Amino acid sequence: MGTSSLPAWNNETEYKAIGAPDFNADLGQVQSAVEQIQAVNRELAPWFDGANKDASATLIQGLQKISKLSEEAGILLSNLSTYINCELSVDAKNAPALKAMSQIQKTGADLSTTMKPYEVYLTGAPENVLRDYLASKQTEAEAFIWRERRKMKDLMLAPSEEMTLAQFKQFGLHAWGDLYDQISGSIQVQLPSKGKSVGVAEASGYLRGSDEALRKEAWHGIQQGWKTFEEPCSAILNNLAGFRLEEYRKRSHTRAIDFLEFPLMDSKIERATLDAMMEAVQSRIQVPRRALKAMAKSLGKTRIDPWDILAPSPRAGKGASYPFEKGVSLIDEAFTSVDSRMGEFVRTMVKNNWIEARVLPNKKPGAYCTGFMKSRTPRVFQTYMESYNEMSTLAHELGHAYHSWVMRDLPVAHLEYPMTLAETASIFAETLLADHIGSNGDADTRFGIAWSNASDAAAFLVNIPARYEFEKSFYEARKNGTLSAGELSELTDKAWRKWYGEEISETERQYWMTKLHFSISGVSFYNFPYTFGYLFSLGIYAKRAQMGAGFSKAYIDILRDTGRMTAEEVIQKHLGEDIRKPDFWLGSISIVEKKIAEFEKLLSH
Numbered sequence: 001m002g003t004s005s006l007p008a009w010n011n012e013t014e015y016k017a018i019g020a021p022d023f024n025a026d027l028g029q030v031q032s033a034v035e036q037i038q039a040v041n042r043e044l045a046p047w048f049d050g051a052n053k054d055a056s057a058t059l060i061q062g063l064q065k066i067s068k069l070s071e072e073a074g075i076l077l078s079n080l081s082t083y084i085n086c087e088l089s090v091d092a093k094n095a096p097a098l099k100a101m102s103q104i105q106k107t108g109a110d111l112s113t114t115m116k117p118y119e120v121y122l123t124g125a126p127e128n129v130l131r132d133y134l135a136s137k138q139t140e141a142e143a144f145i146w147r148e149r150r151k152m153k154d155l156m157l158a159p160s161e162e163m164t165l166a167q168f169k170q171f172g173l174h175a176w177g178d179l180y181d182q183i184s185g186s187i188q189v190q191l192p193s194k195g196k197s198v199g200v201a202e203a204s205g206y207l208r209g210s211d212e213a214l215r216k217e218a219w220h221g222i223q224q225g226w227k228t229f230e231e232p233c234s235a236i237l238n239n240l241a242g243f244r245l246e247e248y249r250k251r252s253h254t255r256a257i258d259f260l261e262f263p264l265m266d267s268k269i270e271r272a273t274l275d276a277m278m279e280a281v282q283s284r285i286q287v288p289r290r291a292l293k294a295m296a297k298s299l300g301k302t303r304i305d306p307w308d309i310l311a312p313s314p315r316a317g318k319g320a321s322y323p324f325e326k327g328v329s330l331i332d333e334a335f336t337s338v339d340s341r342m343g344e345f346v347r348t349m350v351k352n353n354w355i356e357a358r359v360l361p362n363k364k365p366g367a368y369c370t371g372f373m374k375s376r377t378p379r380v381f382q383t384y385m386e387s388y389n390e391m392s393t394l395a396h397e398l399g400h401a402y403h404s405w406v407m408r409d410l411p412v413a414h415l416e417y418p419m420t421l422a423e424t425a426s427i428f429a430e431t432l433l434a435d436h437i438g439s440n441g442d443a444d445t446r447f448g449i450a451w452s453n454a455s456d457a458a459a460f461l462v463n464i465p466a467r468y469e470f471e472k473s474f475y476e477a478r479k480n481g482t483l484s485a486g487e488l489s490e491l492t493d494k495a496w497r498k499w500y501g502e503e504i505s506e507t508e509r510q511y512w513m514t515k516l517h518f519s520i521s522g523v524s525f526y527n528f529p530y531t532f533g534y535l536f537s538l539g540i541y542a543k544r545a546q547m548g549a550g551f552s553k554a555y556i557d558i559l560r561d562t563g564r565m566t567a568e569e570v571i572q573k574h575l576g577e578d579i580r581k582p583d584f585w586l587g588s589i590s591i592v593e594k595k596i597a598e599f600e601k602l603l604s605h
């Protein structure tokens with residue numbers, strides 16, 4: 001099969017085109033909703049300002065009206081922006097799409113600013129106001145959202161301070177993140193073997209390539225390129241952390257909080273859960289270290305080098321090829337082994353043209369799953385090149401799509417799940433496919449699967465914990481003052497040594513600046529949710545064999561509850577386990593161990 005017959009997605013079901021009458025009508029409706037919310041805000045100003053503390057019908061009805069208006073506007077805004085993103089994904093240079101995107105972003109910013117007083121007020125409102133507010137068809141589904149948000153009730157500042165802080169973040173906190181992006185975009189990496197210098201993105205691409213000499217050259221080039229900027233980069237980290245620590249100090253007026261309070265809240269997990277997970281990984285650190293050793297061995301080394309961390313299987317490209325139809329039918333079979341409805345869903349995705357798989361000149365790299373909020377239908381984006389990896393990625397994205405599909409009848413307030421739970425269905429789907437192909441695949445395919453299992457174990461159980469370790473020790477140290485670039489490198493080295501042990505030839509001392517994740521302004525500790533998602537999904541996967549026929553229903557119920565319960569509650573309810581105890585996590589690590597043992601067996605033959 002030639003790549004010419006790869007499917008294109010059909011999004012005309014949503015809009016005729018950017019700027020078409022149906023598109024403009026939705027945009028106009030969002031803008032009008034913003035104005036209507038502003039009018040309600042004016043009406044409720046005495047309550048929002050704190051001048052009026054008494055509940056009244058005007059207050060409750062006003063709040064409920066904002067809920068309705070913002071939900072409707074949110075659906076349309078999401079639909080419009082998904083449509084534009086889809087257009088830009090197949091053609092990054094689409095000029096009308098770029099223009100429409102900036103308009104949508106402006107409208108989105110207006111909507112979220114307009115919503116702020118309502119959010120601040122309801123987060124801190126008296127219990128009776130919240131109870132009355134939730135007592136309507138429109139708002140009853142919001143109970144979980146507000147229960148979670150109100151966990152920070154005693155951490156609130158005065159309403160006017162909350163508004164000021166939100167406004168100033170743009171030019172304070174977020175400006176540091178912008179600066180990082182600008183530096184990253186301007187760095188030139190010297191690649192003597194290519195006789196030229198390239199940007200960081202291109203150089204990083206070579207780290208994922210099969211040519212070791214080029215990986216090594218790119219890695220050294222990247223280190224060299226960033227070295228020039230170590231002063232501004234350390235200023236970025238110091239100020240991001242300084243801003244946050246100061247905010248946490250101000251919020252600690254009633255009870256003291258530390259730097260993990262908000263990341264944990266965003267992740268919908270408890271501290272005991274995070275600690276139990278990290279302790280479990282630390283206690284079984286030999287498992288992922290064996291993965292690193294096996295990877296080194298298959299690269300012909302005794303210890304892995306830092307430029308090998310992202311390397312593909314040394315036998316990549318030698319396995320069987322999987323044309324699109326074949327890939328889809330293998331995924332269908334793998335999904336069907338859990339539940340016939342899961343397999344049927346794969347066929348629905350294909351039949352309705354909800355998958356974009358073509359190879360196009362201006363297509364954006366990568367793969368993702370998205371969805372239209374108006375029709376509640378998912379879409380999958382990918383450039384499908386027929387390798388095992390791409391088939392596995394397709395399964396991953398179809399896993400995400402299935403997650404949203406089983407939630408399609410739920411109220412909007414139940415749809416948003418945290419990053420910790422977001423990868424459950426996708427990693428589950430990947431694992432399902434790998435196990436299905438498993439013993440039936442040819443030798444090179446089996447090797448490729450074993451390699452990616454080892455590489456995942458090393459990434460999620462060594463690299464990510466090292467990032468978490470570094471960030472934690474950095475925030476601890478930052479409380480006592482700023483850290484120099486040299487000190488940040490020392491902390492990085494210590495964290496890498498603790499987790500990698502002797503399994504790596506040298507540590508990446510500049511990782512604190514080469515890794516974007518530490519300098520994201522919108523979120524801190526953008527690391528432990530990855531390890532969580534990986535082990536959590538494997539833990540659920542392990543239940544499949546134990547539960548037999550009853551598993552499929554439990555699985556769908558778990559997915560449906562991801563937006564209306566914490567991770568602890570979901571697992572307690574459906575699997576009867578307490579993830580605040582190490583046992584659940586140790587169970588997942590045992591699955592990883594089996595996979596690593598298979599890899600070692602392959603290598604010894």
Ligand SMILES: [Zn+2]
Nearest residue numbers: 396400423426
């Ligand atoms: Zn994913």
